[in-house]
Amino acid sequence: MAKSLVRWFALVTVMCYWGLAATDVSAQENMPPVYYHVDATGNQSVEQLLDKEPSFWSVLNNGSPSFGYTSATYWFHFKLPAVDYDRVIRIGYPLLDNVDVYFVTDNEIIKRVRLGDAYEFDQRPVDNRNFVVPVASRDRVEVFLRVNTTSSMRVPLSVWQPTDLMGAEQALTTATGMYFGLLLCMIVYNLFSYSVTRDRRFGYYSAYIVGIGLLLAGLDGTGYRYLWPWSEWLQSKAIPLFGSVVFLFASLVASQVLQTKLRSPKLHMGLQGIMIAAVVLFLASIFLPYEWMISIVLPVAILASCYLIFTGLTLWRQGLAYARIYSLALSVLLLAIIINAIGYLGFLESFFIQRYMIMIGSAIEIMLLSLVLAIRFNEDRKERLAAEQRLNSRLEVKVKQRTKELEALMRKLKEMNQRLEVKSSEDRLTKLFNRGVLDDDLPLEVRRARRTGYDIAVVMIDIDHFKKVNDKFGHPVGDEVLVELARLLRVNFRRAGDRIYRYGGEEFVILMPGAQELGCHDKVLTVTDVIRGHTFHTERGAVNITVSVGMALLNSLPGHASSKQLLEAADNALYQAKNAGRDQIRIARSVKDVSEKP
Structure with missing residues (x-):
């Protein structure tokens, strides 16, 4: 029994320090200077703070402020520069009651997000045990946070790219699951x-x-x-x-x-x-x-x-x-x-x-x-x-029976961990493979294609004007459209070896090993016709969409193109299709330039 306890002790220690390492990754972006203001009455609004002079704000000396228990309302303010990718803000303390996040551009509030454990968990914009808020714009934006809580006033702020945050928290989530699994076993x-x-x-x-x-x-x-x-x-x-x-x-x-x-x-x-x-x-x-x-x-x-x-x-x-x-x-x-x-x-x-x-x-x-x-x-x-x-x-006799039962429980825990690994490779909404799996699969398929001499096609699909669908019908309807589109892609890309991934947002990628250009183009053309003619029935009524498609084939690109260049070529072709008016297919002829399929 003592040996078993020692093994458990080692496992728990490694598990917890693994979780520590996972959260201290370099993927976290540099946090801009953060300023704060104490609103003793709690009556100030964000409009009253937009034009305040810098001297009105106090400088926060670190990114993890802690002010103890206080009935005052705290405002935090920082500016995010323009970037060409999505970002999220994480508040790494899950016990705050009320958090109002305002995104401001040119002294105009472009978005407000309300968070806090005073609201039901499913009202959060991102399913996370901490508070995670997508940044409303890739352009330069000012962020104001209004925090009021009966718990300790602790507001650790950080800015992430969504995929980096997902990767950073995956190990900690697994370690936490193992920790509670250990507690269950001991109970x-x-x-x-x-x-x-x-x-x-x-x-x-x-x-x-x-x-x-x-x-x-x-x-x-x-x-x-x-x-x-x-x-x-x-x-x-x-x-x-x-x-x-x-x-x-x-x-x-x-x-x-x-x-x-x-x-x-x-x-x-x-x-x-x-x-x-x-x-x-x-x-x-x-x-x-x-x-x-x-x-x-x-x-x-x-x-x-x-x-x-x-x-x-x-x-x-x-x-x-x-x-x-x-x-x-x-x-x-x-x-x-x-x-x-x-x-x-x-x-x-x-x-x-x-x-x-x-x-x-x-x-x-x-x-x-x-x-x-x-x-x-x-x-x-x-x-x-x-x-x-x-x-x-x-x-x-009973101890032996208990040992067998514990072994069965451990096998079940192992199976649960294996299922958790499968879940980590799956997009939560569409149940397709996620981008991380694509990053693993594509280099393997490129190397296999070079060994065998077969071609490989990367097809990138993007929904046209999808933001209008979200703005008109709401994000729940947009999610319904994404789920139904994923089903259509699964139904139509059924060739052996084809794999479908949700690349991010409304973008999907289909990996087609062994594909030939003419057959691949005809197949994609047929699928775009199916999507164009399909009526997406949602809770808010019927929705019709079109898609733009960019394609890249390994053997059609000059030189010794890498998997990264192959994906970039498909992405360039997709943007060429969107710039040409959308609802079109473009095929990449080089890593940087694309041309329309004749």
């Missing part, structure tokens, strides 16, 4: 232990792990995204509610594992006081506002954490062997909680701890406390060995 393990031994320590410890999982899910936005996206109320109450649960069962586990009732009645009375306080805070959190409760819960959390650590250290000095492991295990997590609570109060910056150290600390603590429970149980088992021979033989 099941301890519940099995409780069912076999009827030892209450395993039951309390299972409840403690559940509380840790829910608290972490509430802190990093995972809970609001997956567990309670429909409940703004629970999201607003998650931290004090689940924090109270954690300290209730942490005290129960400490009293049972360390036997404080027998070894130190005074310490035991202190643990009972923490339990009573946790129950009172839990009930109060249901009825009282968050801003009241958090100002009470954070100091109580600091004091309770210090007392639990003190309890372990005291019994360690008294010679209790497993109190050393208990103190080490609890200190890692509770020290992270203490520092994090101080950070929430605005006395220090602790984004690293808030995002990662509590997760790492809880994983380490769960492993080590599991070891403490195992040691404690083994000691009790040895003391009862003579009187429980028959019970131990039955227990051995």
Whole structure:
């Protein structure tokens, strides 16, 4: 069992640091200077701030401002330069109540986006546990953010390209899934232990792990995204509610594992006081506002954490062997909680701890406390060995059964991770392959084409005037059109080897290995006729569209064209078709220049 715990410990450590590395990628764009203004009354509007002199604003010294708990409204302002690609703004703190984002050009508001965990999760423009807002324009644009929250005023800002942000968060999402998978395994393990031994320590410890999982899910936005996206109320109450649960069962586990009732009645009375306080805070959190409760819960959390650590250290000095492991295990997590609570109060910056150290600390603590429970149980088992021979033989059988069940659970977890990998290669809306898969597939097909001598065609399709469809009917209708167009492409490109990708927005790419120019052109022409004549039935009525197409064939390009050049040639041909009036097909004859198919 100890070897198994060591393996789990190594896995969790690697997992968490993998998540850390994933978020610290160079793909994040340089953040322009950010300025802020404190609106004590909360009555100022963005129109009143447009023409303010620079001296009106205060300079933000870093991209992760933390102002502690405050009832004031904060405005943030920065300018984004013109670029030729899409961008998104990420606010990397998921507990803000109200965030209004204004995009301004020439002192005119071109777009307003409303965010915050005071609204249902599905109202967010981007499905992300943090707040992600697409930048309204590729041109130079000013951004104003109005933030009002009952949680800590922390607004870490960053600007990304969408694909870079997706890649940066993929590893962290996987690591987070593995972390919660570990918690699930430990819950099941301890519940099995409780069912076999009827030892209450395993039951309390299972409840403690559940509380840790829910608290972490509430802190990093995972809970609001997956567990309670429909409940703004629970999201607003998650931290004090689940924090109270954690300290209730942490005290129960400490009293049972360390036997404080027998070894130190005074310490035991202190643990009972923490339990009573946790129950009172839990009930109060249901009825009282968050801003009241958090100002009470954070100091109580600091004091309770210090007392639990003190309890372990005291019994360690008294010679209790497993109190050393208990103190080490609890200190890692509770020290992270203490520092994090101080950070929430605005006395220090602790984004690293808030995002990662509590997760790492809880994983380490769960492993080590599991070891403490195992040691404690083994000691009790040895003391009862003579009187429980028959019970131990039955227990051995049940342990084997439990091991098989855990192995089955691990296989299921592995299958789930494999399905997650498949999902990561799939466009969420259209269920086609995404751009990342195209970036992997195209170089392989180009190398294969050079070896075999066969040709390969890249067909890039773009919906004409798709912005008008979104503006007229709304983005949900635009999504319906994209889904139906993806279905038409799947139906019509069914040749063996053909693969369809959503390249981005309303652009699609079809990879056709072994295609010949004449046959490929005829096929694409037939598909454009089908799309032109197809009526897209949506919730807002019928919609008709046309598409522009750019094609590039490897053997038709001069020289030794690379996969990147092949894709660029198709893209150039697509833009030639759009510039020529749309609803047309163009074939690239060179890497830079294209000509119409005769």
